[in-house]
Amino acid sequence: MTDAALATPETPLAREVKRRRTFAIISHPDAGKTTLTEKLLMFGGAIQLAGQVKAKGERRRTRSDWMAIERDRGISVVTSVMTFEYRDCVFNLLDTPGHEDFSEDTYRTLTAVDSAVMVIDAAKGIEARTRKLFEVCRLRDIPIVTFINKMDRESRDPFEILDEIETTLALDATPLTWPIGRGRDFAGTFELGSGRIRLVDGGDEAAGVGLEALGGLVSEHRLAEVTEELELAQGALKPFELASFREGHLTPVLFGSALRNFGVRDLLDALADLAPSPQGLDSDKRPVAAEEPRMTAFVFKVQANMDPNHRDRIAFVRLCSGKLTRGMKALQTRTSKTIGLHAPQFFFAQDRQLAEEAFAGDVVGIPNHGLLRIGDTLTDGENLSFLGVPSFAPEILRRVRLEDAMKAKKLKQALQEMAEEGVVQVFRPVDGSPALVGVVGPLQLDVMEGRLKAEYGLEVGFEQSQYSLARWVSAENKLDLAEFLNANRASTAEDLDGDPVLLTGSAFQMSRAQERWSKVKFTDVKDVR
Ligand code: GDP
8 A cells, every 4th residue: 555545534543643632731820720630531531542551560650659759859840641532532631830930841842732721710811821821832823722710719701701812812712602600600501502501510411402491490680691691792702713723813712610520521522523633743854744654753851760769761752643553663863773662651640551552643651761852753764853842041050069079970960861851951161160050940940959869869059150141052154153162162061962052141241242243143942853
């Protein structure tokens, strides 16, 4: 069979790809992401993807194990993935760390999803972090389904919330359901398309269809109110358009209460029916379609020391096309090395299991000893690389002060490992002076200090250095760059990949350098390959 024939929608591979939904939840802390995640997983149940996963000799990890690790670290810094099945779909929910300091991590995670769920607290509307995460989604026009949560509490007027989405995010908002009452009087929802009524205490079964049916279920006053709101809504709001949603211009909106497990099924149905299956991706050689038979994937996250007993590292890999089979050989295109994928893993709510096979859209963890890095592309042999898992210039630069000077070598290794994991950036000055670490937010320093102690037995502190700013430098002409680096030897450093970085003490000095060296490009974002 030719590749073209294999790529028709009838192939088993294409069928598998089509039923995948890989998404993340974006929200402001406290809006209900954790609660909603738990409810989503509940619908998925304790799943077994028939024939795909087997627990072979892998110690079953309980939820409390994970919690202990997170507790030790003092904060949840785990970007994990949870796989579950609902209807005929396989959902991969990529968790994003909640704290702002880990926005870089979050950004990378959002490069690995095909859609996102935006959770909004009905009383608070769009909050700062939601807006920030939304902007990240917008960079790739990721389709977004909106879940207005906490309708069982005093909330804003639904029109006001919809209006806020439209004005602050410049995103059309189309309700798929409409709330019947709110706060203590929140009784359920009316589905605009079908007229189906669901009541908060009514389980999953529809309580009736059409406004007439609602008559017998709520007070006359409430019926009049809902009737009026619906008339207004249908007159004033844009009808749902699939194409517009898929292009990232329109968000379907659902109302519910994660805590009371209401509206969660609507959300899953919306994801199954409307959200896109895995999309193709551009590489440096050619566009790659999700349904094509050849396996391609990229690493968007590396997590070290997940299991304190084994110093293992897990590279989280998003499959972009084809099928991964356990035991297959993969080409790491950055190094041209071949890697045997002997123990790829799926992650569930409380468990991880060997993945016998996985398809485009799936996220698998690949245990390794530091070989795999963020941004790496894996293929079944074809030499191509995906772009667009970026690094950002750190906002904070510090020197690491080591209490016990005898442990310098160990510190070097620990920093290298943490840099490969993406939790910190390490810059090594070319003049041989001690390395600097760079982070996006101050909390990352605390986490780093805690982990250096817990995982490596190193007592450290952090000191200000004369540098506060780092920019990657490059030039079209290699000679221009070489000349610049020669002249600025005292203030250049190399990053993890050996790429040159200029360090300065102020923004003023940076712009001076920029003015003087017009042929050199200074950037605060680096695309990792
Ligand atoms: P996260 O910070 O976004 O993960 O939010 P959580 O899921 O931890 O929820 C924050 C708080 O809001 C917790 O006390 C939840 O019990 C509560 N909460 C979440 N969803 C709802 C809801 O639908 N209704 C009400 N009343 N409380 C909720």
